[in-house]
Amino acid sequence: MTVTDPQAPYRQDPPGTHPPYDLPGYRSSALRHPKRPLLLLPQRLTEVTGPLLGADAVAEGDNDLTQWNGGEAIGQRIVVHGRVLDSGGKPVPDTLLEVWQANAGGRYRHAIDRWPSRLDPHFAGVGRTVTDAQGNYQFTTIRPGAYPWRNHDNAWRPAHIHFSLFGQAFTQRLVTQMYFADDPLFFQDPIFNSVPDVKARQRMVASYDHDATVPEWALGVKFDIVLRGKEATPFESEPDDD
Secondary structure (H helix, E strand, O other), X not given: OOOOOOOOXXXXXXXXXXXXXXXXXXXXXXXXXXXXXXXXXXXXXXXXHOOOOOHHHOOOOOOEOOEEOOEEXXXXXXXXXXXXXXXXXXXXXXXXXXXXXXXXXXXXXXXXXXXXXXXXXXXXXXXEEEOOOOOEEEEEEEOOOOEEOOOOOOOEEOOEEEEEEXXXXXXXXXXXXEEEOOOOOHHXXXXXXXXXXXXXXXXXXXXXXXXXXXXXXXXXXXXXXXXXXXXXXXXXOOOXXX
């Protein structure tokens, strides 16, 4: 069995690629960010080799959020697809991707979501899939709606989908958000604007893909995710539910 050396050097992401731990404009980060220097915990054989995540972690239909509880979700149906790539542009297979998002009315299927938009009984709100040998993934979902979140005066979050990526072990997790092009709410969203580098920020914005658009059924949206290097997708420092 080959075990990846946890001390092996990686290409460093350019400065400004990822958001800081503490961002005054994002008020709740004041309570969440670490107050002491981070410690690098050594990974032992158990953390590096198990549990293994792969195709067995998903079931047929787990990547379709629009067919739930015996009906069909309301909203603009979209096919979100892309590839997971390393810093050299090579595909990363067997990556477990999980997504969660608000429904078309901007409401999450979450116990503490107080936004008075109706829950869609046929929208799952969560999905998962695994990349194939070429790093490809695909979800069928609904374009999420914007919602207010009380971070500042008249604060509304742009439409977005949360992505969680697992490697082959739970210690290999990255979290990011996918946005939609030309969203009018970018200017006032501190989470989107927390990424200092403008070009890195744009790597969180998906593009319309006409080749992936299905006639009379769904619009295609492309979102590639690069794990490291100069084209790295910005990742959150910690999991976030907003």
